[in-house]
Amino acid sequence: MSERIVIDPVTRIEGHAKITIQLDDAGAVKDARFHVVEFRGFEKFCEGRSFREMPVITARICGICPVSHLLASAKATDALLAVEIPDTAKKLRKIVNLGQLVQSHALSFFHLSSPDFLLGYDAEPHRRNVLALAETHPEVAKDGIRLRKWGQEVIETVAGKRIHPAWATPGGVARPLTEDGRDKIWAGLAEALDIAQRTLSWWKRVLEDHQEEARTFGNFPSLFMGMVDEHGLLDHTDGKLRFVSETGEIVKDQIDPADYEEWIGEAVEPDSYLKSPYFKPAGYPGGVYRVGPLARLNVCTRAGTPHADEELAEFRQLGRGAVLSSFHYHYARLIEIVYGIERIAQLLGEPDILSDDVQAVAMRNRTRGVGACEAPRGTLFHDYEAKPGGILTRVNLVIATGQNNLAMNRTVAQIAKHFVNGRKLVEGMLNRVEAGIRAFDPCLSCSTHAAGQMPLRIELIDAAGAIVDVAER
């Protein structure tokens, strides 16, 4: 008997992301939904593979943040081995993770978002990119390119490759850092920090011009989640989970990431391939929480490096408790770049950073392993179950962009309510929705290979369910 498999929607390739805006009887915006119509299936096709292959396979999930998947996966496999990896290996993993944070944040701020700020939300979409900036604001474009390049050099120097390095392995890392490598990273540190601080100063000066965006781009109370160390300082690679409320109060602290299922539920909506994680004690959909740079700065007690701590203190003046506007993801991203550069400097100065002891060796000793780290966009979990021989029987990946799904829905609804008036979609609305989503820096923008604009389709639906207007690019 033959079976027929129907994949729908196939033809909506233009809409890797789709948004529907629901109107009420009076024609006012009632709700909005952000749909992801792309399906990749990594969790399913990794079943049956050896756990030792997972760091290399899952690094291919993303071309921008392969290091995050590499590290979360390596940590999950460490857990299957039940080993404590050598201290030097831990520090090298941290350096690589922070190098990626710098390059990814630089890509998001300079290459993808700064054209909105410098050329305006109403500029032609094809002009809103870093290449157009080369003509209008060459110094900004150069800074962005230089900073991203330095972050990539950190990864390449330590891990051997900029993209998809097969370096973090079950039990540690494949090779130690050389003296030349350390010196090469050192050589670029001062310039990188200079660029980061110069950009941050500029951003604080122009922030006043973006008050409307700060008020309307995802400005609402929610929980925030991120990793901190035992003292509450930022720890992007080996921290424990902390949740804080909109008032900045710690709701739950020092959760072992291995226990994530106890605190995080994953709802599935019929209209999106992106899951909707939520904080279990608050239920669904009330347990909306945000992850990523804004969340991390909201959850930490201090950053843990001198300049970043000064900036964090100033940043916190924006909120009474937590900083609530998703527009301030941009600001938080810049502070995290400063932190990342300073923290890399601290780690490079550790006396054992050049040690050869970077690998623990063991067989599989457990049948379940969870690994987590802070990806540029938020907390990332890899959860594997394996048979005694090491073949995986279950894989669950909780991705940062997914954890912001509910918040992105609310952001779209808020922007729509502010900018949509009547039954007609206008261009300015499209640009601002795009910019609102971009503040979260979702992986969609890289997976669709588009910069300057995301393939978007927005449908305006009346109370009876009829589409009254469509805008797309």
Add this chain to the structure above:
Amino acid sequence: MILAFALGNPLRRDDGAGGAVARGLEALVPDLEVLEAAELLPEHAEAVSRADGVLFLDAAAAGPPGEVRAGPLAPSAARTAVLHALLPEEVLGLARALYGRAPPAVLLTVAGADFTFGHGLSAEVEASLPRARERACELAAALSEPRPRPVL
């Protein structure tokens, strides 16, 4: 210094032709630096601006398999914002816009027969490698010749 970009993905068989041509080139051409890249990015513009000449080595999807072609490149403005895959001309244009200088540049291609997943080149491309490498040496030598700096 002559900068040679070895472009392409060796896991897509003949797409690795650029890398294959570049292999051993540094020993044949004085003051030549090979940079392997799956794709051209804005970050490459700075290195391009510092070179005396740039040789882009790549596979071509068109043409009889194994055909070696070469031609000069002129800087151009970027198309729409496709950051993942800049053209050589766009990297040159970006180098000029950002760093004030686009050196002379040449594109050398080897036409491929097989771009499916896998290692190894097709027999046609493999056979053309000595000729392609010889041509690359000639082009690098020509790029190395002293010439007046263009006024931008």
